[in-house]
Amino acid sequence: MDYLVGLLLLVLTTAVINNFVFHFFVGICPYIGVSRRLDTALGMGLAVTFVMAVAAALSWGITYALLRPDAPLALAVCRLFAPGTASVDLSVLKYLVYIFLIASAVQFVEMYLRKVFPPLYKAFGVFLPLITTNCCILFACLEIGSDRRMSGGAEAWDLAQALAYAVAAGLGFTLAIVIMAGIREELDHADVPQALRGPAIVLIIAGILAMAFLGFAGVDAGVARLFGR
Amino acid sequence: MTTDGGPSAMKRFVNGILPENPVLRQILGMCPTLAVTNGMKPAMTMALAVAFVLVCSNVMASLLRPFLKPHLRILVFTLSIATFVTIADRFLAAYVYEMSKALGPYVPLIIVNCIIISRCEICASKQGLGPAVGDALGQALGCLLAYAAMGTVRETLGNGTWFGIRVLPAGAWDPWVVMLLPPGAFLTLGLLLGVVNWADRRFSRAAGDRK
Amino acid sequence: MRVLTEAWLVIALSVGFGAGLAGVHAALRDRIRANQAAEIRAQIPKLVPGADAGRSEEVRPGVFRALDAGGRPVGWVLQGKDQGFADVVQILVGLDEEGGKLTGIYVLDNKETPGLGNRIEEAEWRAQFAGAPAREPLRTVKGAPSGPGQVRAVTGATISSETVTRIVNATVAEWRKSRAAGKD
Numbered sequence: 001m002d003y004l005v006g007l008l009l010l011v012l013t014t015a016v017i018n019n020f021v022f023h024f025f026v027g028i029c030p031y032i033g034v035s036r037r038l039d040t041a042l043g044m045g046l047a048v049t050f051v052m053a054v055a056a057a058l059s060w061g062i063t064y065a066l067l068r069p070d071a072p073l074a075l076a077v078c079r080l081f082a083p084g085t086a087s088v089d090l091s092v093l094k095y096l097v098y099i100f101l102i103a104s105a106v107q108f109v110e111m112y113l114r115k116v117f118p119p120l121y122k123a124f125g126v127f128l129p130l131i132t133t134n135c136c137i138l139f140a141c142l143e144i145g146s147d148r149r150m151s152g153g154a155e156a157w158d159l160a161q162a163l164a165y166a167v168a169a170g171l172g173f174t175l176a177i178v179i180m181a182g183i184r185e186e187l188d189h190a191d192v193p194q195a196l197r198g199p200a201i202v203l204i205i206a207g208i209l210a211m212a213f214l215g216f217a218g219v220d221a222g223v224a225r226l227f228g229r
Numbered sequence: 230m231t232t233d234g235g236p237s238a239m240k241r242f243v244n245g246i247l248p249e250n251p252v253l254r255q256i257l258g259m260c261p262t263l264a265v266t267n268g269m270k271p272a273m274t275m276a277l278a279v280a281f282v283l284v285c286s287n288v289m290a291s292l293l294r295p296f297l298k299p300h301l302r303i304l305v306f307t308l309s310i311a312t313f314v315t316i317a318d319r320f321l322a323a324y325v326y327e328m329s330k331a332l333g334p335y336v337p338l339i340i341v342n343c344i345i346i347s348r349c350e351i352c353a354s355k356q357g358l359g360p361a362v363g364d365a366l367g368q369a370l371g372c373l374l375a376y377a378a379m380g381t382v383r384e385t386l387g388n389g390t391w392f393g394i395r396v397l398p399a400g401a402w403d404p405w406v407v408m409l410l411p412p413g414a415f416l417t418l419g420l421l422l423g424v425v426n427w428a429d430r431r432f433s434r435a436a437g438d439r440k
Numbered sequence: 441m442r443v444l445t446e447a448w449l450v451i452a453l454s455v456g457f458g459a460g461l462a463g464v465h466a467a468l469r470d471r472i473r474a475n476q477a478a479e480i481r482a483q484i485p486k487l488v489p490g491a492d493a494g495r496s497e498e499v500r501p502g503v504f505r506a507l508d509a510g511g512r513p514v515g516w517v518l519q520g521k522d523q524g525f526a527d528v529v530q531i532l533v534g535l536d537e538e539g540g541k542l543t544g545i546y547v548l549d550n551k552e553t554p555g556l557g558n559r560i561e562e563a564e565w566r567a568q569f570a571g572a573p574a575r576e577p578l579r580t581v582k583g584a585p586s587g588p589g590q591v592r593a594v595t596g597a598t599i600s601s602e603t604v605t606r607i608v609n610a611t612v613a614e615w616r617k618s619r620a621a622g623k624d
Contacts, residue, residue: 326479
């Protein structure tokens with residue numbers, strides 16, 4: 001029960017309080033670029049959520065099997081070539097492995113969707129290649145594989161927590177981009193000054209939205225108290 | 230014009246500073262611009278890290294020009310960028326540990342910073358070492374200027390300091406804390422973009438009138 | 441097989457870059473580790489008067505016995521953390537040798553609101569903890585403290601201030617428990 005409450009708090013914190021767009025500033029480029037219309041914004045948000053879940057699961061697996069100091073798989077492979085290796089630390093390859101993983105994950109998701117779910121592929125289709133350079137995914141992988149989580153103890157995450165984190169982050173991004181799209185559709189009828197048209201007004205509105213989201217700070221403490229933590 | 234028909238190194242350099250400024254005109258690499266500019270020190274450290282990675286990966290892309298296959302191109306660029314970012318990250322952790330902790334996850338995010346991949350794609354993979362380095366330095370300088378503008382506004386208004394040195398007297402100025410928080414970042418960048426757009430329109434109109 | 445010949449560049453680069461990174465890692469690893477350890481050690485002389493950073497030893501993870509230049513014990517430095525308003529707050533607590541009084545605190549890491557919760561880092565606010573009694577839990581109060589066991593909260597940042605007090609109380613209590621159990 002306590003575990004589930006922990007998951008709930010994690011989802012709440014990641015989706016709303018530490019929103020990826022309004023708190024961590026990741027995913028801004030697609031946020032500005034794809035938030036013109038509600039349906040494209042929703043499509044992009046859901047595509048990002050889907051890819052994040054896949055990438056997070058894979059990166060969790062690779063981190064704990066290979067990249068941690070003294071990870072089991074790395075140790076086993078090393079001992080094949082040099083028996084008697086006491087310890088091995090591949091964490092310097094973290095960024096290379098993650099970006100490789102994300103690029104491959106996006107490729108595979110694209111191929112898989114094209115074969116198995118053609119209508120879904122048509123809906124996501126144009127966004128998928130863009131997602132590789134979306135900071136959100138790399139940021140989530142970095143958080144899951146961060147040094148303080150890799151060193152074990154209370155900070156380490158299991159697969160369920162990593163997945164909950166990734167899905168919550170994706171949903172938070174979707175929330176942010178859908179809100180912006182709704183506003184921008186209305187903005188078409190407003191008289192925006194020439195100099196501010198385009199990304200400038202989007203950023204200013206994002207600033208006001210960020211201010212609104214600041215109001216959620218501390219909500220997790222309240223919810224935790226509700227569950228008696 | 231260089232032998233391969235593209236702009237010369239000098240032209241690439243000058244272009245990167247204002248006409249094709251990566252942050253303010255091409256609207257690329259927004260994430261670090263918003264995240265690390267709440268003080269001048271982290272902003273400049275990040276600008277230098279970006280400059281290092283830009284120059285190294287442009288050089289690498291230019292040297293690998295004859296071997297690049299069309300569909301593996303992006304992967305090659307990404308691998309080389311990831312390597313140089315790791316090197317920069319390790320150096321920061323070794324020699325300026327405090328700043329490395331302050332910049333946190335935003336240094337590895339340079340890997341997916343659109344500025345670097347787009348320069349590799351647009352310039353370095355098509356031209357020789359000279360223009361590639363000129364381009365990298367110009368874009369890096371443009372990036373640094375944008376960060377400096379953001380950082381100055383946010384730190385002075387939000388804290389009353391600049392590079393940690395107090396510039397607005399503590400008693401006289403009540404700091405606008407919102408500038409150090411996310412809303413301040415978005416608002417500052419949005420208004421900065423607005424100013425740059427207005428200036429561009431004004432001066433190109435003036436230049437057009439003079440013709 | 442065709443994939444392999446087309447991907448030879450990617451493979452070669454991966455191997456090359458991997459080797460390069462391994463070299464950089466080997467060259468810088470010790471320095472980075474020293475930086476991480478030094479951060480805490482550098483605070484020990486500031487927290488416990490008379491302590492020597494180099495001679496003090498880490499008895500258990502997070503518990504440092506402060507020794508002076510001659511090797512004599514002069515106090516303790518404890519590491520503690522808990523969830524603050526925005527994110528986890530990490531602090532160091534200085535204790536005198538018997539554990540009767542605090543000698544000070546230092547905020548290692550916090551992501552509290554700049555200008556408000558962030559002010560727990562200020563030396564002026566932290567000075568309240570130097571000389572505070574450690575045998576009873578401290579309490580945070582909003583106005584001026586009426587006794588030695590009370591800490592004045594930062595104006596407008598009650599939660600961040602309460603977090604620090606909570607961490608101090610919990611860390612000292614845990615240290616006292618393990619001391620009584622004979623672990624130190």
